[in-house]
Amino acid sequence: MNKTGVVAAPILLIFWLCVPALAQDAEQLKKELQELKQAYEAKLAELEKRLAAVEQHQTTQKEAVSTVQLTAEKAAKTAIQELESGQQARAKLAQEIGTTPTYSELRDAESQIKKLETQMKAFEFHGYFRSGYGVNGRGGQQVAFQAPGAGAKFRLGNETETYSELIFVNNWLNPKGDTDKAWMKTEAMIEADTLNLATFDDSSHFRLREAFVQAGNIIKSQPGMKFWAGQRYYRRQHIDIDDFYPLDMSGYGAGFEDLDLKFGQVSFAYLAGARQDLVTENGNYSKNNFDVRLYNIKAPLGRVSFWYNFAVAKGGTLKDGTVVPTTTGQAFGFKHTRTEWLNGYNQFSIQYGRGAASNFSTSIETPTPFLKDASTFLLTDHLLIQPSDKFSIMPIFIYQRHKTGNSRDGTDEWISFGARPVINLSDHISLAFEPGFDHTESGQGLPSGWLRKFTFAPQIAAGRDFFSRPVLRLFVTYANWSDGFRGLVGGTPYRNKTSGLTYGVQTEVWW
Numbered sequence: 001m002n003k004t005g006v007v008a009a010p011i012l013l014i015f016w017l018c019v020p021a022l023a024q025d026a027e028q029l030k031k032e033l034q035e036l037k038q039a040y041e042a043k044l045a046e047l048e049k050r051l052a053a054v055e056q057h058q059t060t061q062k063e064a065v066s067t068v069q070l071t072a073e074k075a076a077k078t079a080i081q082e083l084e085s086g087q088q089a090r091a092k093l094a095q096e097i098g099t100t101p102t103y104s105e106l107r108d109a110e111s112q113i114k115k116l117e118t119q120m121k122a123f124e125f126h127g128y129f130r131s132g133y134g135v136n137g138r139g140g141q142q143v144a145f146q147a148p149g150a151g152a153k154f155r156l157g158n159e160t161e162t163y164s165e166l167i168f169v170n171n172w173l174n175p176k177g178d179t180d181k182a183w184m185k186t187e188a189m190i191e192a193d194t195l196n197l198a199t200f201d202d203s204s205h206f207r208l209r210e211a212f213v214q215a216g217n218i219i220k221s222q223p224g225m226k227f228w229a230g231q232r233y234y235r236r237q238h239i240d241i242d243d244f245y246p247l248d249m250s251g252y253g254a255g256f257e258d259l260d261l262k263f264g265q266v267s268f269a270y271l272a273g274a275r276q277d278l279v280t281e282n283g284n285y286s287k288n289n290f291d292v293r294l295y296n297i298k299a300p301l302g303r304v305s306f307w308y309n310f311a312v313a314k315g316g317t318l319k320d321g322t323v324v325p326t327t328t329g330q331a332f333g334f335k336h337t338r339t340e341w342l343n344g345y346n347q348f349s350i351q352y353g354r355g356a357a358s359n360f361s362t363s364i365e366t367p368t369p370f371l372k373d374a375s376t377f378l379l380t381d382h383l384l385i386q387p388s389d390k391f392s393i394m395p396i397f398i399y400q401r402h403k404t405g406n407s408r409d410g411t412d413e414w415i416s417f418g419a420r421p422v423i424n425l426s427d428h429i430s431l432a433f434e435p436g437f438d439h440t441e442s443g444q445g446l447p448s449g450w451l452r453k454f455t456f457a458p459q460i461a462a463g464r465d466f467f468s469r470p471v472l473r474l475f476v477t478y479a480n481w482s483d484g485f486r487g488l489v490g491g492t493p494y495r496n497k498t499s500g501l502t503y504g505v506q507t508e509v510w511w
Helices: 003-097 103-122
Strands: 123-136 162-173 183-194 205-216 226-232 237-239 244-247 251-260 265-280 283-299 302-313 327-341 344-355 375-388 391-403 412-424 429-441 449-461 471-481 499-510
Touching (some): 162 205, 244 375, 302 344
Antiparallel strands (some): 123 162, 123 499, 183 205, 226 251, 251 265, 283 302, 302 327, 327 344, 375 391, 391 412, 429 449, 471 499
16 A cells, blocks of 8 residues: 555545534534524514504504594684684674773772672661551541550551661671671661651651661670660660560660670660750750660579669750759669570569659650659560460560659559460461550549450461561451540540441561
């Protein structure tokens, strides 16, 4: 063997040994390539699926955008049309007005409206009136039945006039009534009455009965205390069914009310009046009163109050030479009030006065040398009970004894008692009755006697309460009296009679 053959032999051996290995590697590579191809194809299919989803989403968005765009374009077109229409209307309105309002004009108008709203909140309107017409049993105009010497008469079906009180109040400070702020208000009241003659008759009278200023919550430690000055109805005590005022210190003056003493309250007032028909070298004859009251004191079955008045009337000489003496006087009073009793109340009072204070009023008695010894004793009791919404009643009792101060005169006495029951047939229809009795005795040689009065009145009222108002009434009233009062009761139609009858209509309201 030559040298070439020797070398070729190992090479062939190595080649023979490696060929199977290379063939095996080629198969493995081919398999891996096949797997890569399958993975690529799966990935490509997934990408194509996602691409299709994206394209579908883009299509949906384009459709939504297109819808929104169309809607927006339509809304814009509508807005433009409305704007053009509004501009045309504004131009037309401006043409009608003459000019377009400026900002300052609108501001001023708003300010005026706010001012008006404030004024409306500050203003109050209250009042009372009664009116109607009646006929007597002989065909003439209604007459009233009242016992001579009596301080009042029973009212139901026995009032022959139209009477009104119109009250105007303006709150200058704190019209909302905030409890932590001071307040101040003015009150004026016009009283008017007429005799129910012709609509334009000359019997109408107008009087200024109140004109005063009141302020409260001025002193922080006494927020309920009130100050006042002017002319006013001052803390009057009233019995409704006979319109009697046991205590009426109304007049001109000033004072304070509702000073809190913890156990009660105090008021003090200076009140005065004068007589136009009596003039001395000192001026018009006048009476000055100093009124002190302690009230709202807790007591068994209710609350009590006490009252004291000192009065002085300055005398002088009249133009005809008559000497008018200076007169003083004092008066005392006590009142017990039981509140919330059978849906009503009970009020008992007892009073005594002497001299210039003997009439329990700021009005001035005719001055005589005997006035300083004049005296009056007055006892009253009245109650209201409403045990159910079907029935209510107000009974009253009055006893008054008066002496003129002249020892030659005896004692004048007045006794009165009666009641007004009301039966409710529905929420607004009721029947009212009013029996009343008065007896007077004169110590001055005037007639003495008795008077009885009875009224039946179907009513239409605002509610079931005794004091529900407004009320519309039909009424029939019958009265009779003692022979001693013949010619003194019932006016001309019954001047020679001892009984009488009236009937008619009436309305009454307060607010």
